[in-house]
Structure formats: C-alpha cells, structure tokens
Amino acid sequence: MGKSDRKITVGTVSVGEHGKKLVLDALNRGRISGGKFVDEFEKAFAVYHGLKYGVAVSSGTDADAVAVATLHDRGAHRGDEIVVPALTFISVANAVLHAGFVPVFADIDRRTWNIDPASVERVLTSKTRAILAVHNFGRPAAMDELVDISSSQNLMLIEDAAEAHGARYRDRLVGTVGAMGTYSFYVAHILTTGEGGMVITDDDELAGLLRSLRAHGRACDCRICVLNTESAYCPLRYKYGDDTDIRFHFERVGFSSKMNEMEAALGIEQVEYMDEIVEKRRENLFYLNEALSPYRKFLELFEEEEHEKISPLCYPVVLTEDAPFERFELTVFLEQRGVETRPMFGSIPTQQPSYSWMGYAPGDFPAAEYVGSRGFYIGCHQNISRDDLDFVVKSFAEFLKEY
Numbered sequence: 001m002g003k004s005d006r007k008i009t010v011g012t013v014s015v016g017e018h019g020k021k022l023v024l025d026a027l028n029r030g031r032i033s034g035g036k037f038v039d040e041f042e043k044a045f046a047v048y049h050g051l052k053y054g055v056a057v058s059s060g061t062d063a064d065a066v067a068v069a070t071l072h073d074r075g076a077h078r079g080d081e082i083v084v085p086a087l088t089f090i091s092v093a094n095a096v097l098h099a100g101f102v103p104v105f106a107d108i109d110r111r112t113w114n115i116d117p118a119s120v121e122r123v124l125t126s127k128t129r130a131i132l133a134v135h136n137f138g139r140p141a142a143m144d145e146l147v148d149i150s151s152s153q154n155l156m157l158i159e160d161a162a163e164a165h166g167a168r169y170r171d172r173l174v175g176t177v178g179a180m181g182t183y184s185f186y187v188a189h190i191l192t193t194g195e196g197g198m199v200i201t202d203d204d205e206l207a208g209l210l211r212s213l214r215a216h217g218r219a220c221d222c223r224i225c226v227l228n229t230e231s232a233y234c235p236l237r238y239k240y241g242d243d244t245d246i247r248f249h250f251e252r253v254g255f256s257s258k259m260n261e262m263e264a265a266l267g268i269e270q271v272e273y274m275d276e277i278v279e280k281r282r283e284n285l286f287y288l289n290e291a292l293s294p295y296r297k298f299l300e301l302f303e304e305e306e307h308e309k310i311s312p313l314c315y316p317v318v319l320t321e322d323a324p325f326e327r328f329e330l331t332v333f334l335e336q337r338g339v340e341t342r343p344m345f346g347s348i349p350t351q352q353p354s355y356s357w358m359g360y361a362p363g364d365f366p367a368a369e370y371v372g373s374r375g376f377y378i379g380c381h382q383n384i385s386r387d388d389l390d391f392v393v394k395s396f397a398e399f400l401k402e403y
C-alpha cells in the first residue's frame with residue numbers, strides 16, 4: 001500500500017478564541033516575560049488540583065530539575081541518589097543530573113509499565129534522597145506502595161505527571177499525593193502551552209524554594225521580585241545592608257527556567273478546557289481498546305483498573321510474546337498509512353546510548369527492556385475523529401490478518 005494522505009498525529013494543539021485573545025493582550029501590554037498571566041495560570045492550575053501553589057517553569061524537564069533541587073536545602077549533598085523508573089522519557093534522568101544528583105534506576109512493572117515498588121526497594125542505599133515516580137503515558141504509578149516506602153525510609157516522593165494531567169489514583173488527582181507534582185506543557189502533551197512546565201505543592205517552604213530555583217537561586221521571594229514588576233520597589237531590597245541589593249543576591253545554585261506571558265496565556269485557556277480534553281481522550285482510549293480487543297493474543301492494550309482513572313497522553317501498545325512479527329514491521333506499516341507512531345521510550349540505563357557511561361548491562365532491567373523494544377504508541381488526542389479511529393483499527397486489522 002502506498003503513502004496515505006491521512007495524518008493521525010501523536011499530539012495536537014488546540015488554541016481557542018480566548019487563548020488567542022490573551023496572547024494578543026500580553027503582546028499589547030508589552031509585558032512578555034512572566035507577569036500577571038503566569039500568576040493567573042499558576043493559581044488556576046493549583047486550584048484545579050486543590051493545592052495552594054503552582055510554580056510555572058519553562059519546561060517539564062526543568063519542573064523535575066527544580067523539584068529535585070529543593071533537596072539541597074533539605075540536607076542532601078551533590079551526588080546523592082534519586083530513584084527513577086528505568087523506562088520513561090529520557091528527560092527524567094537528565095533532570096536529576098542537571099540538579100546535581102545521580103539517577104538510580106528501578107525496573108518497571110511489566111503489567112502497568114510504571115515504576116515497580118519492589119524494584120525501588122531493591123535499589124535504595126544510604127545515599128537515596130527521593131523517589132521521582134512517573135505516571136507513564138497517563139496511567140498512575142502505584143502510589144500506595146510508593147508512599148509507604150518513602151515515608152518509612154524518610155525519602156521525598158515527587159510525582160512526575162508530565163504525561164498524566166487529570167489522571168486519578170484512588171480518586172486523588174495525580175501530582176497531589178507526593179510532596180510535589182511536576183508537569184510538562186510541551187506541545188505533544190495533554191495540556192499544552194507550546195513549551196512550559198509547572199510544579200504544584202501544598203508546602204509553603206517548597207513553593208518559595210521552587211520560585212527561587214527557577215530564577216537563578218535568587219534570595220527574595222516577595223511578589224515584586226517574583227513577578228519582576230519593573231515599576232514596583234521591593235521592601236526587602238537592602239535588608240542585608242546598604243551594599244547588598246537583594247535583586248542580585250543568590251542563595252542557592254538555580255536555573256534560568258521561567259515561563260513567559262504568551263505561554264501562560266495559552267495555559268489559562270487550557271485549564272478551562274482540561275476536563276473536556278481529558279474526557280475526549282478517555283473516550284478514544286476506550287473505543288480503541290474495545291475495537292482492538294480481538295487482537296489481544298498479539299497486543300497488550302492500555303487497560304484501566306478499578307482504582308485508577310487513566311488520562312491518556314497517547315495510545316500505547318506492547319506486542320505480546322506470541323506476536324510473530326517485529327515492532328518495526330507494524331509501525332512502518334502504520335506510518336505508511338499516515339498513523340504516526342513513537343517507540344515506548346526504551347530502558348534509559350540499557351537502551352539509551354546517552355546513559356551507557358553509567359555501566360549498566362543489557363538484562364539488568366528486563367521489564368523496561370521488553371517494553372522498550374516491543375512497545376510503541378499512537379495518538380489518542382481530542383482532535384482525532386471517530387473516522388480516524390476507525391481507520392486506525394482497520395489498519396491494525398489489515399496488518400494482523402496475515403497472522
């Protein structure tokens with residue numbers, strides 16, 4: 001079959017009239033670095049989650065990095081260890097290194113494709129400071145077990161919900177169970193501002209540290225310094241003495257990781273549509289699961305369990321051991337028909353060349369390696385039509401009829 005004109009993408013962008021109006025408003029105000037829209041977006045996102053604080057940053061990677069970097073103010077040392085899943089997007093491990101820590105990998109659960117708590121317990125050492133759990137593809141990680149481990153071992157638990165906006169674990173929104181929840185608003189994600197990220201928390205001290213860390217480690221956390229309003233005067237400006245201007249006084253090694261007003265303008269609108277976006281994606285998920293269920297002998301599907309509510313970033317599929325064909329044969333077939341695909345990330349320590357320096361060997365993470373070599377995903381987003389979903393199903397059927 002030749003190339004198709006149809007394009008069923010893995011991600012989508014929805015900008016409505018309100019978003020466009022707000023972007024224009026930011027441009028007309030001439031205030032394009034962080035200002036009142038960033039403040040508004042942070043508040044709206046925090047309120048949606050029932051938490052006190054949102055701290056907007058420039059990416060999901062930086063959301064992880066600043067969240068992890070708060071540990072430096074809590075007695076951690078450079079080179080201490082943070083446990084992350086072996087299978088997830090590469091940025092999670094990168095962010096830990098950016099923050100001055102070492103990522104230590106736990107294998108995933110073969111059934112949920114998320115970090116396996118039993119494997120976490122096996123990799124803990126006296127240098128472990130935190131668990132950075134990821135809700136891969138929009139499915140909540142095993143929070144009950146992870147909360148137990150982190151509280152019994154006195155570890156910080158951070159949730160990376162970059163792929164899971166609006167997902168729920170036992171009725172609680174993901175990102176609200178651990179000390180902090182981190183999000184990405186990259187263009188391929190469920191809510192998008194083009195580029196951008198956020199950390200949410202209920203903890204006053206962590207919120208202050210996050211605001212400092214995203215702005216080079218600046219000392220002052222007052223509203224005037226944080227929103228950087230050019231006309232207002234910080235009342236604490238010379239609190240360290242006449243010769244120390246707090247605007248250029250830095251208490252920790254930070255990042256340059258702020259969100260701008262145009263991104264925040266888009267984010268404000270995205271929160272208004274969040275429930276609608278999540279529900280449409282879930283409809284697509286259930287439709288595909290139902291239609292592809294006759295092929296379960298060859299395909300592991302993205303099936304929700306009773307205790308959770310998946311918010312699908314995408315539609316992941318893992319080939320079963322019975323599948324008598326290779327992943328690339330199916331993905332190339334789908335791509336040629338205009339159905340975009342992506343591999344399910346790969347095991348970071350053993351399948352990503354950028355981590356070979358850590359010295360792990362193939363076979364160290366059997367579940368992550370299996371999913372990393374036999375899993376792929378296609379789009380499941382709110383702008384995929386029913387006709388496109390039917391086309392996807394027909395494409396699978398066409399490929400699988402040979403087997």
Ligand SMILES: Cc1ncc(COP(=O)(O)O)c(C=O)c1O
Binds near residue numbers: 059064089092160163
């Ligand atoms: C789980 C996870 N965390 C963090 C990120 C990083 O987000 P960003 O691309 O906004 O830096 C991504 C992907 O993009 C991700 O999938």
